[in-house]
Amino acid sequence: MLAMSEINCIKVLRNQKSLSVNKIAKTLKINWRTAKKYADGEQIPHESNKKKKGMMYEEKWGQIVSDWLAEDQKLKKKERRTNKTIFKQLKEMGFPGSYRTVCYFIADWKNRKEQLEEEKDKNYERLQHPPGEAQVDFGLTEAVKDGKYIDAHCLLMTLPYSNAAFCIPLPGENQECFLYGLKTIFKQLGGVPRKIRIDNLKAAVIKPRRRNEETVFTDEFLQFANYYGFEPQACNSRSGHEKSNVENRVGYVRYNFVTPAPVVEGLEDLAKILEKKLIEDRERMHYQKKRPIKDFRYAEYFFN
Structure with missing residues (x-):
């Protein structure tokens, strides 16, 4: 059995760095099954705190x-x-x-x-989320095609105010895939969030925000934002907690909806599975506001 520090390392590589199971196994020099078990396992062992004596x-x-x-x-x-x-x-x-x-x-x-x-x-800073603010990030999940495991780069958007989520599987994380994924999510959402917070994705950011400098976005992403009318927001460097809602949801979607890995003919099949599962997920009650998550959609965006 691995130590808790090693398990946490696997979880970070999987959920935050979006590495595949094969890559994690190779990087940490562990068995593929061991990497799979702790990367996508539903139950995470808890390290017991030693009671101080004296x-x-x-x-x-x-x-x-x-x-x-x-x-x-x-x-x-x-x-x-x-x-x-x-x-x-x-x-x-x-x-x-x-x-x-x-x-x-x-x-x-x-x-x-x-x-x-x-x-x-x-x-x-990120405990308070106003209506209409979205968070976006890529995550990695798996599916089975032709009897083999394939990696799917999923673009995930969450709306922290309502706790709603949308997810699109894509072949890569380049700019073309990123913008296509956003456009597809807008279509599923039926509108456009007022603000979209992203990390320093290469598909959208040329130069990350520094202490005395603002983020420099790509021209294509700014044109996309202007066309759809949303305000792009970038996280500070090494401040993943500023979009913790979407980072936490990457694991939630993987463990609840695509574990074990579904058998598909292609990414379109996986997209349909995720869309159906997340529509059902938005039927549940908000943990704090005691209303169905789907009821908050009019406060979360303006119609496209």
Whole structure:
């Protein structure tokens, strides 16, 4: 059995890098069946967190110090307890441990707090999704044709406000396929989203956004956007969380609708399968708004 870090690596290569199972097996030098199992498996093993030991974690002392530190966060820095003050107050309560033990626990508490804040800041921007904003990305899935596995490059569009998804299998990820895929999705949608957020796809982006520079799109993509009337938006470099909705949906579509790989005569058959499955998927209730996903379509786009 693979370690959790190796399983996560396979998942990243499959869901975020869109590598085929053959490529993953070759890259990581593992058996094809092993790569297939963890790349497309429905159940993902969870790494168990080791419970920390010691008096600060197993007795009341850690909770007392945590409460004091949380209280001090509301005060000005000059008014907060120092490590020595905390240790002195603990000794007055009968604490049997050393000053170093207290310092280690405080450092661990602050480190965990910083990690939580960083994760919160990283994800905050994309937690709010206004109506009419779409996210687009490529993903890779498989089908069986003539008794052999074939790779299908799927262009996936999600509408995070309603949680609706559309998916078109394509022979590649070049500009021609990308624009054709968008046009086909608009037809299925019956309209055009107001804004479309993409990562730094080579089919649409010449130069990614930098700190003091805007994204440079290809002329063909800008002409396409002007014709259909939507506003293209690009993610910052190395900021995949800004389109996490579509990235998460790549795996959702693969595991729920095309696993095991369907037998098809060509990409048109696969396109029909995906379209039918996703129409049925939009019949379900929105997890938060308690209305069918399909009911939000008028808020999500303008008619083409």
